[in-house]
Amino acid sequence: MTHTWRIRTVTDAARARIAVARLAAAHGVPTVARARLAAALSGQLRQCLTKGGVWVLTLDGPGSPAGAGTLHATVVPAPGAGAAGRAPWTVTVPCPEPGRVSDAGPVTEEPADLSEALLGADEDTAAVLDKLAEQEELVAFHREELHQTNQGVLALHAELDAAGRAQREAFAAERRAREEAENARRRLTFLADASAVLNASLNHDEIVRRLPELLVPRYAHHVDVWLFDQEDDRYRPTSHPRAAVHAARTGRPQYAAGRPGGLPGVDDQPPSALDPGRPLLCIPLLTRRAPLGVLTLSPPGERWDPDDAVMLLELARRAGTAIDNARRFEHNRDIAETLQRALLTDLPATPGLSLAARYLPATHGLNIGGDWYDAFRQRDGGLITVVGDVTGHGLHAAVMMSQLRTALRAYAVDGDSPGRLLTRLHGYLRHLQPDLFATAVIARFHPDGRTLTWAAAGHPPPVLRLPDGRVRTLDAKPGAMLGIPLKQDIGDHTERLPPGSTLALYTDGLVERRARGIDPGIERLAAALGSFGSAELDADLEDSADRILRPLLSDSERDDDVCLLLCHLRG
CATH class of the missing domain: 3.30.565 (Heat Shock Protein 90)
Incomplete structure (x- = not known):
C-alpha cells in the first residue's frame, strides 16, 4: 500500500x-x-x-x-x-x-496526538540509546580484551627478547668455554709432548739444546738457559738480567717489565737494564736439592697469557727434573764404566794360543751391565778363560761382576776344573746375594795345548771352529743359572783340539734379539766364524774379532751388553 x-x-x-x-x-x-x-x-x-x-x-x-x-x-x-x-x-x-x-x-x-507522538519518538530514542550503551559496553569489553591481549603480546615479546638474550649469552658462554677448553687441551698436549721429548734423552746437553726448539716461536721469542755449574756452556748468555739473578737467589719466578704482568706465582720486577723495552720471564730450574739454573724467556707478543705462563712454569719444573736426572745418570754411568773398564784386564800372552776380546756396552739405558770376560793361568800352566753375565745393569751389576771375577780367580788357585769352579761360584752367589743371578761359561786349555775342558751354567754354548772349517756348537748338558735356590753340581766336558782350532765364548747380547730369539743368532755366529780360514785367524785374530762382530751387530740399537772372547790354537 x-x-x-x-x-x-x-x-x-x-x-x-x-x-x-x-x-x-x-x-x-x-x-x-x-x-x-x-x-x-x-x-x-x-x-x-x-x-x-x-x-x-x-x-x-x-x-x-x-x-x-x-x-x-x-x-x-x-x-x-x-x-x-x-x-x-x-x-x-x-x-x-x-x-x-x-x-x-x-x-x-491535536496537541495530545502530537505529544503522544513526541513521547513515542523519545521511547525509540531511549531504545536506541540503550542499544548504544550495550554496544559501548561491548566495545569497552573488547577494548579491554584487546588491551589485555596487547599486554600479553608485549609480555610475550619481552619474554622472547629476554630468552633471545639469554640464548645469545649462553651461546657466547659456550663458545668461550669451548675456546678455553681447546686452549687448555692445546697447552696440556704441548706440555705432554715437550715432557716426552725432555725425558727421552739422558744427556743434559741435549735437553738444554731442545728447550729453545720446543718454545720458539710458539711460546717465546727468545730463550736463554743459564746453568750455574757450566760457566763455559755455549747456551749461557754473556750476561744475566737482574731478574734472572734474583730468581736464582730466591728460587721464585720473576717477571721484569715496565708494568706488572699479573702472572700467577710470579714476582714483578723493574725492566731489565740489558733490554728495557722487552719483558722477561725468569724461571728457576728447580731440583729436589737446589736450583741448578734459570730459564729466561721473552714473549712472542707483547705479554704472556696467564694460563700460558702457568704452563711455562710447569714445563720449567719438568725441565729442571729432566736435567737433574740426566746428570745423575751420567754421573753413575761414568762411575760404573770406569769400574768395569778397570776390571776388564789385559789378556795374558800364551805360547801357541792367541786371545782376542771385545766388550761393547748397550746403546740403551745406563750402558753398563754385568758382562765380563777374563783369562789367567793356573799353577800347572793351564789357561782359564771365562765369559759371564750378571743380571741387571748399572753400578750394582758392575760391582757384583767384580766380586764374582775376584772369587773365581781365588777358587782357581786350587786348580779346580771349570765345572767345580762354577759349582763353587753358585754357592758363593746364593749366600752373598740370594736375589741376584748370573750365567757363565769357563773353558780350560790344558798345559799340553791339545785338550779343552769346559763347563757352562745357564750360558749360551761355546762355538768351536775346527781347522777344516767345520763349526760345532758345544751344547752338552749345561748347569743351571748361578744363584738360583737349588743345589747343583755342574759337570765338565772335554774336547780334543787339533792345531788351528778356534773357540768363541760370548754373552747373549751378541746373539739374542727380541724378535728372533737366540738360536738364529748362534747360527749366524757359527756362520761368521766358519767363513774364516786358519791362515787369517793365525795372522790377525784382533781383526778377525772385529769382522765377526760387524755383521752380527748391524743393527745400531742394542738392549744388552756384548762380550766376545776368541781363543785360537795357532797351527
Whole structure:
C-alpha cells in the first residue's frame, strides 16, 4: 500500500513523520531502524521547509510494487511547485513482518496526538540509546580484551627478547668455554709432548739444546738457559738480567717489565737494564736439592697469557727434573764404566794360543751391565778363560761382576776344573746375594795345548771352529743359572783340539734379539766364524774379532751388553 502526504508547514511535516513512524512500527520495523528512518526523514523535511514550497512524501509499504518486503519513503517537490527537476530524496528500510497492517490511523493536529507522538519518538530514542550503551559496553569489553591481549603480546615479546638474550649469552658462554677448553687441551698436549721429548734423552746437553726448539716461536721469542755449574756452556748468555739473578737467589719466578704482568706465582720486577723495552720471564730450574739454573724467556707478543705462563712454569719444573736426572745418570754411568773398564784386564800372552776380546756396552739405558770376560793361568800352566753375565745393569751389576771375577780367580788357585769352579761360584752367589743371578761359561786349555775342558751354567754354548772349517756348537748338558735356590753340581766336558782350532765364548747380547730369539743368532755366529780360514785367524785374530762382530751387530740399537772372547790354537 502507498501513502502520500503533502508538506507545506511544520505541522504537515510533524504529522507526516508521526504517520511514517507509526506505519514502520505497525510493519514490525526494529526500533533502531525505525529511529534511523525517523531521524533521516526529519532532517530531510527540515531542509524542505527551509527551502519553502510544497513537497510530497510518499511511503510505499510491503504490499506495493516498489516496496516488496520493505518500506520505501520518497520526498519530491509537488507538481507545479517550481522545484521541478530536483532529484528525489529516498530511503528504504526492511520490514520483518510485511502486511501486518494496512493503515496506522489518521494523525490529527491535536496537541495530545502530537505529544503522544513526541513521547513515542523519545521511547525509540531511549531504545536506541540503550542499544548504544550495550554496544559501548561491548566495545569497552573488547577494548579491554584487546588491551589485555596487547599486554600479553608485549609480555610475550619481552619474554622472547629476554630468552633471545639469554640464548645469545649462553651461546657466547659456550663458545668461550669451548675456546678455553681447546686452549687448555692445546697447552696440556704441548706440555705432554715437550715432557716426552725432555725425558727421552739422558744427556743434559741435549735437553738444554731442545728447550729453545720446543718454545720458539710458539711460546717465546727468545730463550736463554743459564746453568750455574757450566760457566763455559755455549747456551749461557754473556750476561744475566737482574731478574734472572734474583730468581736464582730466591728460587721464585720473576717477571721484569715496565708494568706488572699479573702472572700467577710470579714476582714483578723493574725492566731489565740489558733490554728495557722487552719483558722477561725468569724461571728457576728447580731440583729436589737446589736450583741448578734459570730459564729466561721473552714473549712472542707483547705479554704472556696467564694460563700460558702457568704452563711455562710447569714445563720449567719438568725441565729442571729432566736435567737433574740426566746428570745423575751420567754421573753413575761414568762411575760404573770406569769400574768395569778397570776390571776388564789385559789378556795374558800364551805360547801357541792367541786371545782376542771385545766388550761393547748397550746403546740403551745406563750402558753398563754385568758382562765380563777374563783369562789367567793356573799353577800347572793351564789357561782359564771365562765369559759371564750378571743380571741387571748399572753400578750394582758392575760391582757384583767384580766380586764374582775376584772369587773365581781365588777358587782357581786350587786348580779346580771349570765345572767345580762354577759349582763353587753358585754357592758363593746364593749366600752373598740370594736375589741376584748370573750365567757363565769357563773353558780350560790344558798345559799340553791339545785338550779343552769346559763347563757352562745357564750360558749360551761355546762355538768351536775346527781347522777344516767345520763349526760345532758345544751344547752338552749345561748347569743351571748361578744363584738360583737349588743345589747343583755342574759337570765338565772335554774336547780334543787339533792345531788351528778356534773357540768363541760370548754373552747373549751378541746373539739374542727380541724378535728372533737366540738360536738364529748362534747360527749366524757359527756362520761368521766358519767363513774364516786358519791362515787369517793365525795372522790377525784382533781383526778377525772385529769382522765377526760387524755383521752380527748391524743393527745400531742394542738392549744388552756384548762380550766376545776368541781363543785360537795357532797351527
